[in-house]
Amino acid sequence: MRAAILCIGTELSTNLVKDSNAEFLRNKLLDKGILTEYTMFVPDDKEAIIQALRFLIQKEELRLVVVSGGLGPTEDDITREAVAETLKRELVFLPQAWEEIRKIYFSIRKKEPPENNKKQALIPQGALMLQNRVGTAPGFLIQEGDKKIFVIPGVPQEVEFFWHYIDEQISNPQPSFFKTETLKLCAIGESELASQLQDFLVDLPSGISPAFIPRSGEIWFYLYAFRNPLPEENQKVQQILESIKQRFKDRLFSTYADTLEEAVGQLLREHRLTIATAESCTGGLLANRITNVPGSSTYFKRGYVVYSNQSKADDLNVPLAVIHRHGAVSEEVASLLAQNVAQRAGSDIGVGITGIAGPGGGSELKPVGLVYIGISWGKHLEVHRYQFHGARTTIKFRTTQEALSQLFLLLSKRCLDNGE
């Protein structure tokens, strides 16, 4: 069983309001194994609503269409009329609906509703009225051939309230979507991962596909199908996932947490390690991401945003002579920042970052996007060199992604080496 969602409202099409209704409904449907094949947004424009709804009701594979929004009492709310016109049904006045509207209006505003609320009691002929307990506009359900068309208000709390009507009508759906857990990896590229996974994926049961989602320095991976797998297929899928997890365990951070900063934090906490940061081009973003994790004060000691050369010298003892000889953006400065910040903060691990975030400040030898990341841990010191592309904030973010990736890799490898 597949579904479609049609959200109506000029405020959505003009970004005045962010959608949460389609997101809510898709999640609820997915929980029942139902894939939302089409999600559509149109403004309060009668012709657009009619065209979109006509498109959806012509799709044979859809058994469920949820239309949300445009049922208010004001002139711009025209969903009722557009639905009736699309389905060639008359709008009829339902005295029972009007009674309910008066009751709920009175309970909220302590007075009788104005005349224009009366149009909310109009419902297409043959539709089943769905009573609204959190707002004035009733919804309705139309059975059109083998399709159920729900028309409900667009206020998010009201959408949540109306879900139970939809839920009741789809008690035993044929699942149209299956998805495994999402594996999130770092410190590996999409195509490299894909080519390394080929061997694992040859045995994939037919109709079950891999999904690769690159997310600026992370790759998300899962297996999915547009149907429910058979028990033996499911077993095979789980086996494949397990071998992939085993193979990439040092880069698989989602076994620890949802985000890289959480996964790094989890490893630091588990092994009672502390960290401090010295950032130049990322300007505090790394410290900010690390401290986004609740409880990070147990392992994050302090951070320095050493933007000027003077601050690198004053706070972290990077000799100005070294900066003049090698440049502020250099392997030497990244190393010193990493080592000295750990020493000054008294932390186990120190991270030093220096680079050119752009758009200015680049040269032929040291172009915008050139970044050095140093990681110091006791006697261990590593420095990575990157050449990123894109806008200033992209380069800053990618830099922190790589810093966190390398931290994760280092920590997870050490833990694996220790036989943990």
Place this chain on the structure above:
Amino acid sequence: MRAAILCIGTELSTNLVKDSNAEFLRNKLLDKGILTEYTMFVPDDKEAIIQALRFLIQKEELRLVVVSGGLGPTEDDITREAVAETLKRELVFLPQAWEEIRKIYFSIRKKEPPENNKKQALIPQGALMLQNRVGTAPGFLIQEGDKKIFVIPGVPQEVEFFWHYIDEQISNPQPSFFKTETLKLCAIGESELASQLQDFLVDLPSGISPAFIPRSGEIWFYLYAFRNPLPEENQKVQQILESIKQRFKDRLFSTYADTLEEAVGQLLREHRLTIATAESCTGGLLANRITNVPGSSTYFKRGYVVYSNQSKADDLNVPLAVIHRHGAVSEEVASLLAQNVAQRAGSDIGVGITGIAGPGGGSELKPVGLVYIGISWGKHLEVHRYQFHGARTTIKFRTTQEALSQLFLLLSKRCLDNGE
């Protein structure tokens, strides 16, 4: 002129990833007076893509269709094939595109791309290749009758990069939506602004409406209509906007720049002032936001993330005795952080932030969300106390919003006082 957006990706239809592409494109189109009539989301399902695209290209009123997503190198990326099939065009291999892919791949990963990247060089016959400078997948533009169909990748930074190709092709569109400039204000609440604006808005021409958009500590305001206003209406609208700008000029940061950090940066630069930050609960977010602005190194000297008490003492001379007497989250500590960071950095202005971002660490007397922000400027010292609500990252962000708002207010008032 009206447009449509088709976003492709199972990750979107299954809520794994939140859309930002449709939102970005709709905004850009709106800025040019183009209403997005249809926004559609479909999974990586060939038949669904074909059906959705066929629907859109049959709509006469649409002159522009932007298709985004599904151009990656892996098996689940089938947009290329689906578009070619819908438009009944062959896919042809473009050696020039392959060269570009190899170059960008090599510049990022320092090696040759694997074979599966080759399919990214396939483009429908007659299409114009659009070179990608921030990722491997090229986009393409197909002219189909009087419609322009752009097919671009789905990675948000790449969508932002590809916008300029679209922009170039729609130089003089017939407007289907009218919107004034957006006025962005800080340090004022939505309902306070709305009630203060009532007097200005009584003369608004009919059909032209005000929009108030509260954006965590900022209020955005504009006037809009679904038609182009007549010249005399437009004149009236501009008059109203001007009086509003005049009335709220000390809180109106969008006359300087798009974001609060840019506006503050603009004022600092104009008046040759420098700044330094000392952050506890915001963990570097303020420094990060200030340094997101290109050229900020001219006015941002350095930042400290003084997460531990010891670092507050070591780096910024906050006596541990003061911390023990008043608590790390106190007016006294915020003041000392602000004053001492300016002194240590040798900057004109110092900002000191201390608070409880949660979810742990709160008490009855000092609950989660309690924040002190100190601003020191020569002999001037101000400390603001806030009680925020919400998740850890929300509290961190709101704190930096207020710090930037108070900086803006202070700087703009001083400038206005100086008769500038």
